[in-house]
Amino acid sequence: MTGTARERLAELLGDLAEPPASSVYLKLFMSDLSVAVDGIGPLRFPVPDEQTAWLRELGRRARFGRGRQTLTDPTVRDTWEIPKELVSVEWTEAFDAALAVIRDGLGLPAHCELTPDLHSMLLYETGQFFVTHQDSEKDDTMVGTLVVTLPSVHTGGELVIEHLGDTAEYRGSKVAVSLVAFYADCRHQVLPIKTGNRITLTYNLFLTGPGAALTEDALTEELAACLTEHFATPARLLYGRGHAEPPIRLAYLLDHEYTASGFSWSRLKGSDAQRAALLRAAADRAGCDVVLALAEIQETWDALDPDPWNDSYYEGEEEHKTEDPGDDGEYVLQDLLDSSITLARWTAPEEGSRPEDVSLTIRDHEVAVTTPSSHLTPYEAQYEGYMGNYGNTLDRWYRRAALVIWPRARRFSNRAQATPKWAMDELERMIRAGNTSEAQEVARTLLPFWDTAIRSDSKSAPLAATLRAVGGLDEPETATALLRPFELVLLAPGHAPLLAGLAGHYGDAWMGDLQRVWFESWRRGAHSYRTEVMDWLCELPLLAAALLAAGPDGKITAHRLLEQAWNLFAGKVRPWLTGPSTSSRDTWLSDLGRPLAGILTAAAQTEAHGVLDEAVRLGRTPSDQTALLVVSALRAAGEHATGNGRGAVFGDLAAGCAGHLQNALARPQRATGDWSIDPPEACSCELCETLAAFLRDRASRSLEWPLAKQGRSHIHSRIDAAELPVRHQTRRQGRPYTLVLTKTEALFDTERLIRERHRADLAWITENWTPKSDALPC
Secondary structure, three states: OOOOHHHHHHHHHHOOOOOOOOEEEEEEOHHHEEEEEOOOEEOOOOOOHHHHHHHHHHOEEOOEEEOOEEEOOOOOEEOEEEOHHHEEEEEOHHHHHHHHHHHHHOOOOOOOEEEEEEEEEEEEOOOOEEEEEEEOOOOOOEEEEEEEEOOOOEEEOOEEEEEOOEEEEEOOOOOOEEEEEEEOOOEEEEOOEEEEOEEEEEEEEEEEOOOOOOOOOHHHHHHHHHHHHHHHOOOEOHHHOOEOOOOOOEEEEOOOOOOOOOOOHHHOOOHHHHHHHHHHHHHHHOOEEEEEEEEEEEEEEEEEOOOOOOOOOOEOOOOEEEOOOOOOOOOEEEEEEEEEEEEEEEEOOOOOOOOEEEEEEEOHHHEEEOOOHHHOOOOEEEEEOOOOOOOOEEEEEEEEEEEEEEEHHHHHHHHHHHOHHHHHHHHHHHHHOOOHHHHHHHHHHHHHHHHHHHHOOHHHOOHHHHHHHHOOOOOHHHHHHHHOOOOHHHOOHHHHHHHHHHHHHHOHHHHHHHHHHHHHOOOOHHHHHOHHHHHHHHOHHHHHHHHHHOOHHHHHHHHHHHHHHHHHHHHHHHHHOOOOOOHHHHHHHHHOHHHHHHHHHHHHHHOOHHHHHHHHHHHOOOOHHHHHHHHHHHHHHOOOOOHHHOOHHHHHHHHHHHHHHHHHHHOOOOOOOOOOOOOOOOOOOHHHHHHHHHHHOOOOOEEEEEOOHHHHHHHHHHHHHOOOOEEEEEEOOOOOOEEEEEEOOHHHHHHHHHHHHHHHHHHHHHHHOOOOOOOOOO
């Protein structure tokens, strides 16, 4: 046996005895079952045509589920359902014995019991059928379905069950009661009835009792050795990138599908239960913990075109889910392009353990699998045809159970990666118990993966828990490292007392450094223009008020925060306050009015005079763009609280803006024959110098310019980027072609609209603001 330790482990588990069947077929005597229907009486076996006709009169068309809907569609499910409340069923003791045989045949624990619950009575007439579907699990303890076919004379109507690529086909009998039991995650169908009628009782099968006992044998020792080697051997990186540290976990994927609410150690199916028992024993012998987890798996395959027909139906609350998007059997898989495995929930094997929601991505070298996911049926599939820059791809999604194993010495780091809040709560518990040195040591083990753990699920990142925990560590560098990955938009008024407490504990300089780290991630590229960032700046007055209420340390923290927020905002906006106006620039500056009002309101509340002075200086930048930004901020200021939040800074900005608008309106309007245009910035090439000369020329309205293609493209881009009122056309005669530039009437229209906007803004400021005073708008 060769390969890595995890590959040998999967091979050992794959070499177990023949796995239990996914379906079991039995027959009982007709005398073992009695069925009576209100209005008809006891049914005779085989069921005669006369009683079948009466059943048909009582029946209603059976339903099926699609998404959250329960529908009726005879092209999907064509059968009659007899109201369950009209049906009475009695079995002899032979039925109990049959249930025990079914339990053993399906590989369920011998000390557990199968409890049947009647779900429906169905009548299939000639020609009726049910397309491939998968039964919904009606209860957390449901493991399977039992179909009882009453003795009747018919042909066709075979029950076809599929699992792990195997197909089993079962027929009814006219002289015996036929029982077919199968796991709930098996896809199955009822083929069309050719002649006669098929009558069935369907049961939900519930499993009750304790989980499977641990298995101790020679195989356990081999599996334990594989685990020990796996956790001691450096992982080999893909694409020849060398080796990494030894893995800290192993995830062994099981074969069956389980629901989020229904999976547990005691309800593992077939070979899953056998393998789980072996791995639990091996993990214990190797000094490891093991949990049972639900894994979400996505695979992207290079695939050939499928059959164009792909109808999809989903699980319904009351009935079944029919052919689902995972039915991609017509696709021809080529190469696996990409895959990902994420753990979504897990539970420990100890009695009384409750499932925990987690979020943990498993890497390839941490996975062992006996049955590849590609051999299973996905619960969803999405095909993407040829797009020009890449070939046909097929995405498939699976839900599989997994046994996740780790050395007991790595228990904390494994749980912390999956549930960061749990880690912070544990740190806080240690500190409260007086075990500060232990908390410091454990906290340092988080640092190699903490950034990834927090950033991978930033929306649910435990900022409050981390702020509480790091205060007791008494290690400034570790505290900063644990807080660094959190996005600043998560910081809310409720965090203010914790922030102020950390500032008091570690000092103002430490808090300033932490805030610089947080804001630094916003300075990169377009990241700082995200909607949530702008919204956070708008809400700064609420956070500032909460920090003020937290005392002197809170006020200093607020000042630091506002300084960083202002530096970020001003650094981004200042370059756009000069130069020619464009519609996109004007729209962007108008949208920045609310964030600016939020910063200034918060600065006024906390008396952050440096920020206020800088804002006034920025507002004095003489340009129409500055006026647009300031007017937008003044209008937004009315959304914030009154009092100190609406003070002198807004009055100063209003006065400066009003002065600029008055000066702009005092300038003479463009003369009728003045076609001069301010040229765009930033390019000094010879072509742009020619363009600039044409634009500045008051009398020249058009220019015919023989120019090669590359030059024409450059001039086109300069005109379009600056939104100049110049039409550019190419006359395709001669060599090179001639670029024809024509100044348009939009030059006069734009200036007229700007003057109208200036008049409206000045009138609004005059009515609503008293310059250079703290008065509120009227």
